[in-house]
Amino acid sequence: MDLSAYPLELPKDDCPMVRFMNVTKSYGALVVLDNLNLDIQRGEMVSVIGPSGSGKTTVLRMLMTLETINGGVIYVDGQPLTHMARNGRLVPADEAHLRRMRASIGMCFQHFNLFPHMTALENCMEGPVQVLGLSKAEARARSEELLAMVGMIEKKDQHPSRLSGGQQQRVAIARALAMRPRIMLFDEVTSALDPEVIGEVTQVIRRLVAEHDLTMLMVTHQMGFARDISDRICFFYRGQIEEQGPPEQFFTNPQRERTKQFLRAVKDAD
Amino acid sequence: MIFDWKWDFVWAILPRLLGATLNTLMAAGIGYAIALVLGLAFALSQRTGWRLVTSMVREMLEFIRSTPLVVQIFFIFYVGPQIGVTLSPWVAGMIAIGLHYSAYLSEVYRAGIEAVPKGQWEACRALNMSTRDTYRRIVLPQALPHAIPGMGNYLVGIFKDTPMLxxxxxxxxxxxxxxxxxxxxxxxxxxxxxxxIFLALSLPTAGLIRLLERQVRRKLGL
Incomplete structure (x- = not known):
């Protein structure tokens, strides 16, 4: 793979928080992301929508370095994410570089992925203590504050198996925030929830958008929610961005035929 | 054919046999401790992704599992001195039995580790945890309850194999x-x-292991 066309880093003064540059991902013959170019600005909330298999979850997973990348370069805050500069050229990043880059990114998953052998509070304290090296007392204070913010402070000593899906997801959000990321990724965080508890999770995300200047990238099937809180909607189709724009324009006046089809199909399903 | 069972002879030899039982328990205990540690090292070495290490360890474990324990005991004790490694019966025996069972236990650990859902690994990465902390804090504690039944079977197995020493x-x-x-x-x-004596010690072990598994699950809140 020839990386000589890519800059070693982006100019610090006006680079986007995240830049995908010609990013390609494939599994064998199956191309999941095809030459993706996408910028996300600081503090921007971008919702990624699209039919299943369109590559939208892969975008998030690549940013979290859960997937390798087959082509192109991703920049986070101007620095290459899965590459590093050596002798004036980009080479695959080593573990130290990956860990430095991951420090600014947090992620919440469809199936929560809380640690079942730890209480809600211990789940939140794990990263700050083990990774950031905070004292137990500092980590506890930080975690309790976040658990209170997501409305889970009364349940802080419960194990995940004793919590509902909505409660687990709120703990998972607190756990991710406890690492003080600058970018938050939400991967279909309401898709595994019963309808009546979806609101308690979206409420928390609304608060994050309103009160924090996090950069957020969210994959969701909830069009109404995405429309309410996003700065921009990205519609993915077959590994490419088919259409993107501010929510009002995107939902009321979509330009592309596939977008219209998709929005009609989603409306019918509701 | 009549069995000529003599109770007074039984009482006369029982203390000596019970004394030897302590040695048997010690042999099983030491052998098992070696197997537990080595087995974990082998299981983890299979997951490093270093192809040379992985394939060498895999072939060695396959070899150990495919040859009889008694041959391994003889080999270490009698062939060792010819290449300059002279070991006492106890040391040779503990190495042989510990190594033999570590090959089986590494499989038990492997299955236990693989039973931990992929999402747990991903959560660790999203929290930027090191590989070491991921195993130590998240994966191994969850793998343990899955591994306990198999570990228990091999504890009984190693105990019953000590006569080979x-x-x-x-x-x-x-x-x-x-x-x-x-x-x-x-x-x-x-x-x-x-x-x-073997029966009296083996039988309760299975029950104790089931109890232990429940305890560990409760303690981990699973």
Whole structure:
């Protein structure tokens, strides 16, 4: 793979928080992301929508370095994410570089992925203590504050198996925030929830958008929610961005035929 | 054919056999401790992704599992000195039995680790945890309850295999029964007692292991 066309880093003064540059991902013959170019600005909330298999979850997973990348370069805050500069050229990043880059990114998953052998509070304290090296007392204070913010402070000593899906997801959000990321990724965080508890999770995300200047990238099937809180909607189709724009324009006046089809199909399903 | 069972002979040899039982338990315990540690090291080495290490360890484990324990015991004890490694029966026996069972235990650990959902690994990465912390804090504690039944089976297995150490003269239960037999020309009582002692120790173990598994699950809140 020839990386000589890519800059070693982006100019610090006006680079986007995240830049995908010609990013390609494939599994064998199956191309999941095809030459993706996408910028996300600081503090921007971008919702990624699209039919299943369109590559939208892969975008998030690549940013979290859960997937390798087959082509192109991703920049986070101007620095290459899965590459590093050596002798004036980009080479695959080593573990130290990956860990430095991951420090600014947090992620919440469809199936929560809380640690079942730890209480809600211990789940939140794990990263700050083990990774950031905070004292137990500092980590506890930080975690309790976040658990209170997501409305889970009364349940802080419960194990995940004793919590509902909505409660687990709120703990998972607190756990991710406890690492003080600058970018938050939400991967279909309401898709595994019963309808009546979806609101308690979206409420928390609304608060994050309103009160924090996090950069957020969210994959969701909830069009109404995405429309309410996003700065921009990205519609993915077959590994490419088919259409993107501010929510009002995107939902009321979509330009592309596939977008219209998709929005009609989603409306019918509701 | 009449069995000529003599109770007074039983009472006379019982203390000696019970003393030897302690040696048997010690052999099983030490062998098992070696197997637990080595087995984990082998299981983890299979996951490093270093192809040379992985394939070498895999072939070695396959070799150990495919050859009889008693041959391995003989080999380490008798062939060792020819290449300059002279070991006492105890040391040779513990190495042989520990290595043998580590090959089986590494499989138990592997299955336990693979039973931990992929989402747990991904959560660790999203929290930027090191590989070491991921194993130590998240994966191994969750793998343990899955591994306990298999670990228990091999504990009983190693215990029942300790008589093989008698072939190189470790004074465990079987060796002691043999000695009593050749001193007194009575074999019925010593060998029967050996069987009874093994039975009495093996049977409760299975129940205790089930109890332990439940305890560990409760303690981990699973």
């Amino acid at each position: 008698s072939v190189i003269g470790v004074t465990e239960l079987m060796q002691t029964a043999n000695a009593i037999g050749s001193e007194t020309y009575r074999f019925l009582e010593p060998y029967t007692l050996v069987g009874v």
